[in-house]
Amino acid sequence: MIPIELFILLSAMLFSVGLIGMLTKKNAIVILMCIEIMLNAANINFIAFAATYPAAPLAHIFVITAITVAAAEVGVGIAILLHAYKTRKTTNIDELTSLRW
């Protein structure tokens, strides 16, 4: 059996990748993708832990819910980005700085 630490490590790495991606990327769509990566890191954790706690199967439900919610979020997100692109002609978040101070 694969030790649980490896899963945690994997998820932590995924999470970090997502986080770093969010901090460094300028394109809003890429950032949305980074968020998805981070959500998936959490999902991996849930599944891995669920294996160690067979008595509590709710974790799987959580994961499925999370995936659904993430899909919805991305849906709304893309819509918003489209909207932004319509009004601002850009999805580069460095240029979306009219609201400040």
Added chain:
Amino acid sequence: MVFGISFMEYAWLIPLFPVIAFVVVGFFGNKFKEGGGAIAIGSAVIAFALSALVAYEFFTGSGDAFAPEPFKWLAFGKYELNFGIYIDSLTCIMMLFASFISLLIFIYSIGYMHGEGKRKRRYYAEIALFLAGMLGLVLSSNYFEMFIFWEIMGVCSYLLIGFWAFRHPEGDEASVKAASAAKKAFLVTRLGDVCFMAGLFVLLWAFTSLDFTVLFDPANMATVDTGVIMLGALLLFGGVIGKSAQFPLQDWLPDAMAGPTTVSALIHAATMVKAGVYLVARSYPLFIQSAEVMLVVALIGGITAFIAATMALNNMNLKRVLAYSTISQLGYMILALGAGGYIIATEMAHGDVEATVGYTAGVFHMMNHAFFKALLFMCAGSVIHAVGTEDMRRMGGLSKKMRITSLTMLIGCLSIAGFPFLSGFWSKDMILEAVMEPSSLGLEGQIFMLLFVLALITAFMTAFYMFRLWFLTFKGKPRDASIHCHGESPKSMTMPLMILSVFAVGSGFLIFLGLNDIITFSVISGDFVVGGHGHTPGHILDAILTNVWTYVSLAVALIGILLAYLIYARGSLDPSRLTASGKSRLYRFLAARYFFPQLYDQISWKLGYSVAKGVDYVDKNMIDGTVNGLANSVVGSSGSLRKMQTGNVRDYLMYMAVGLISAVIVLYVLVTTGGL
């Protein structure tokens, strides 16, 4: 009892009538003729009449001080402050001459202030209150009450000295000077008043009351530490120094000449400055508890008498010379009281029984001085009224145009100079005798010897400067053509002059007509009566006429008169020879009043304004600066913190990430260190 009524019970009405006059004139004076002057005069008449009745009743009575149960004014803790009346012989004399002279001055004012228009209302209201203050003060049954009237007089003098503090008939410069003089008078006397107040504290604390009946009771006095009484007495004397213009607070009085001459007469002759002397006389039972206090009193009196006389020597302002002479004469009175008290104090300690004339001399001189100084001031006022200037250098030869004035003023000058058998002669010689008395007492005796010499020199200088004044004003030729003399003053002014000159001549004889019994002070020490009686008229006459010093002082005075005559009337002596044409250091020193004004200015400037500027700087820059600095730092940090909100969402994400990591670190630190 007169007419079956005990007027002493109603003595509180005496100051009340002038107060009523003050209120009526103050609010409705312009509805009356002469700004309500008649009302003020009427109140003075009533006050004088009542005083006379009360005095008559007192002198025909048992002679014990009359002190009815006072009105409880304010009670706090175990203390009680009362309002009441206290009548003894001193009270009677004081209120008699104060109300009488004030009455004359009020009448004189009708003529003197005639041209003041609407401001007369203010004038009569204020002098009425002034009189009320003086009468209240002499009738007071305790120190607190006395202090209140004392201060009321102070404020009246402030108002009256500053009567021309705006729209002065002589122009703006004079207004400015009057305003400054009024302030100076109030502030300098207030310095004394603060001492007085401290004295009240000490006495109140020691006796839990300020009533004379309590304080002067030997039984109560015995329970209090002598040092405390001494402190209290000295602090009270501080008040006297301020009010009676004694060294070193004498300098307000010459400046106070900025007021109308009637006011000067009122302040100098009848009220205000006499209040200080009265306080010493009144507080004799306290003061004599300590010889040291009396020595201080005598010293201050002697020094004041001397230096004020020197300042008068070369002054050319008619009123100022009189002002200096007032200070000098007040010094005399204080000196006499101090010397007499010193004897009593030392005698009480030794148990000797001997009489002293000091108390009698001081009070007697106060009375005489009231008459002749009122006379002198009113004469001066008459002159000023006629010529419109106070500068003696611009006068001269006025005796032809102003016969009554010049004659009455001559009587005044002779009296103050101590010309034989005029009032000043008797009291001055009694003072000299009183100062001489303790000179046989050891080390302090030498001090009194010195004081005696000072007093003698003062007598010479007094004669000299008074006649210098008289000769410069009335004799010789008019020195300034631009000065036009209106001739003699109206009746309302000359009448009081003539009445007063009678008193200036004759009031001295009262000492042989029973006054010596009235003005006595005695204290029971052990089995003995110290101080008091033993001065029969014959004794006094004998003492004065057989005393060699009487003739010495007389000679000295005559030399003074002669010198003045030679210099200022005959012109056979050129004063510039003595003074190096006014350039000698001494001359300038005297003209600058011993540099006292500069000293006052320096002190008030350094201790007042400079410190104030410093405080203001601290307030604006440091304290308020801190407040504003704090506010500005908030606003400033707001400005910079706000820049964190760049608008770029990646920065926001960064803050979140940094926040996350720092939170973990903080938590780690907390966990490993076990919490804060």
Added chain:
Amino acid sequence: MVSFDITAFIDYVKPIAPHLILIVAALLAPAIGSRSEKMTAVFMTLAALSAIGVTAYMMYDGYTGTFAGMYSFNDFAGLMALLFLTVLSITSLMSVPGTERRRRNGEYFSLLAIATVGMMLVCSADELISLFIGIELASIMSFALVAMKKNDPRSSEAAVKYLITGGLSTALFIYGMSLIYGLTGTLNISGIIDHLAAADVTWSYMIATVTLLAGFGFKIGMVPFHAWVPDVYDGAPTPVTTFLAIGSKKMGFVVFFKIFLMLFMASHLITGTTHQLQWVFAILAAITMTVGNIVAVSQTSVKRMLAYSSIAQAGYILIVLPVATDYAMMGGLFYMIAHVFMKGGAFVVVAALAARGVGENISDYRGLSKRAPLLAFAMLLFLFSLAGIPPLVGFDAKFILFSSALEGGTWTWLVAVAVINSAISLYYYAKVVKAMYVDKGTTKDRLKIHFSFKVAVAVCAVAVVVIGVFPGPIIDLCGLGADAFLHP
């Protein structure tokens, strides 16, 4: 044969009855919205009011119950439901004159209703899953709501920012939840609390709790997870801003209470000492209120100033967490209720003025007392209430909350910080008051304010004054809520 037992069904869904009302309303709203937006708003307001009625009745009845083992109704959930429903009705009311949205769209109200349902679900959630669903429901609806001003680039920019930062927060707390699950082996919240309270604070414990903290801290605008707040509040349509400020922020607090407050109290029961996370919360509370207040000082836009003040207010409410007593919890609830009316009222005024063309800058408010006296007076009440001037509700709230923090003496410094902040806040509130009342405006034209704004403002103003003067019943209610929450 499967018989349909209607009473059994009602009993079954009773714990989520208010939610169901809103869901039905949300489904109907687009249909109505296509005909008349005004009607939709009124409809949604009525729906919210009927939900309020149902909730109030259930609370009055003393009802408690659990739906599907996931959502339970008790006094706390009921109280919070009332709060969110009030928010919904205020927001709906102020959305009637839809000048900020060009097209008729009933779905706007649907989104509002669904978001409210999400918030209410959070309050009654017993499990992490239900909690997560509630949060996401509210969040995703909010993302869309912020973008509702269709042609306004500022609105879309705000939405993008909200989306991205919100996404990160979602990622953070879901990651935290996964670690928590790993640590405790359960998704039941009370089970998690029992586990964590007894456990040693390890690295994974720390990372799990801090990621949760950061994720939910985002919702309440806790510094340094606050940076979206001013931009989003500024860019969003004012009704949505109101909704976010007085609604979704409270949801964040509920989550904090559910996890951390319970954790602290449980841990205190076990160890008798202060949990280390309490210190973290205390520090964050101090930073939050300070930053919020200080930055608010230099704002020129009323809306933005109110946004920063929202951050500051969140800082005050955060005091509840370190203090962690029944009294503090009650104070926190009271503060949240007070905040609904005072901050809500202020935003309604801003919206009402914006609807008549008055700008959002403080300088635009000059001379307002002459142009709209009652509105200006209401604004004055709201602002002074926010500043904590008696006898308005904001004062009572601060009074209770701050006084709760002095017990034991550990958090006196926090009260001192709060008090200093409160004084600073007076400066920027007074600036607006001064503009309205003291400064002379360029025009003296009377402003005609739409009726529904008037109603909303009046409701808030009356609440601010009446609760301010007679806080007793609300305190009792909050006490009930706190009791039901802390001692189920």
Added chain:
Amino acid sequence: MDLFNDIPFMVLLLLVPLMGAVFAAFTHRNRNNAKWVAIIFSAVTLALTMVYAYVMATATVPYLDADSWTWIDTDYIVISFSLYVDGMSLLMMALTALLVLVVSIFSSSESNSANTFFALILAMEVGLMGVYMAHDYFLFYIFWEVTLIPMYFLISGWGGPRRHYAAIKFFIYTHVASLVMLIAIFAMATEAAAGGPLNFGFDEVKLALAGMDTFMQAALFGMLFLGFAAKMPLVPFHTWLPDAHVEAPTAGSVLLAGVMLKMGSYGIIRVCLDVFPEGAKAWQSAMIVIALVAIIYGAYACIAQNDLKKMVAFSSISHMGMVLLGIATLSSIGVSFAIFQMFAHGLITAVLFMVCGLVGHNAGTREISLLGGLAGKMPIFAAFMMFGFLASLGLPGLVGFVAEFGIIYSFFEYLQGTEYLWAVMFALASLLLTAGYYLWAMQRSIFGRETDKIDLSHVHDVSKPEGISMGIVCALIALFGLMPGIVMKVIETVQIAGVV
């Protein structure tokens, strides 16, 4: 008289001005109705106060009245609407009622949004009355803060050129001080509650804290003192005052200096001394030093001022220092005279600020260096100014003297037997300094050369309402100066725990 016994005076004294404020607010902005509303309602309030005073004086327990209604009664917090009036409260209330009436008359020519102006003044009266009656810390704090708002608006709406700065400074500064006090109140209540529900009643807290140890007493005393000190204000927490006064309209200044500052000293006596007698002893020396510093510092600052109103403002600081000096002796004499001084200063300072307002309004400037010889053009004004200044410098026969005499005497008595007897010199020196700055100011402003720096051709003297309002106060100054026993009889009944 039984006739009056059933009247709920305390509630009426809050309600009548409140009603007045509402009425005044709704009168027409440009008509003259507001001033009549203000005058009538404040006159009714004053009359009520007087009747109340009479009723209290004749009651079986003279000068003591209390009433309480449950207000907030929950498991966590218990607050009652508790009112309590004793001699000190009564005096301050009478002063409030009087000064509100006086400023209403004085300001009757106010035409700029007169309705709001008079509404604010009456609202102010509600707050002030409330502060002096409240007997529950919650209530006390509410009224305490409520007074700030009308004053803030009065300053920033009707003030001078730098009014915004002054108003916000006043508002925030005093608010901060109040908040410090609030923390202390929380701490007191928490300490008193000992785990139970927080009860903010004065009596309950006092009872529960009776056995508190000295350290805690001193700490809480210090915090409360800080709050009250900024209100009084004492150096160095005073800098809001000169700015506020300089910019405030006359009515605001009169109320601010006349009754609002007294809230601070009232609080010190009512709360600090009464609840923390041990704390008071611990702070005694510090209080004395602060008081002396305030007295001397204030007086010196006066000398340096060029603005007449600023000078008067600083003189308030000096005189309120005198109040603290009386309090700091912790003797019944000292505290009695401190209360007396609060009353006296309230009257005197009202005249002073009205005088300053007049000179600013009539001559167009209050800069002393620009004034001079005004007595010629404005004799009545000059008389009022002189009266006010002389009263303030402690002229015997006027009310200020009695207070200062008593306070300095109590200080002197306190110092007896210590080695610090010389300290009384500072208090005495202040009398001299006070006389100095007042006389100097008069010399330069109303006496001497008629100024040519400002146009005096249109200057007019005191108008009728102004004269009436100042006359009333001046008459009272003289009345209570000549018969201080009237006031002292009321003060005597005040019972404060920390006072021997």
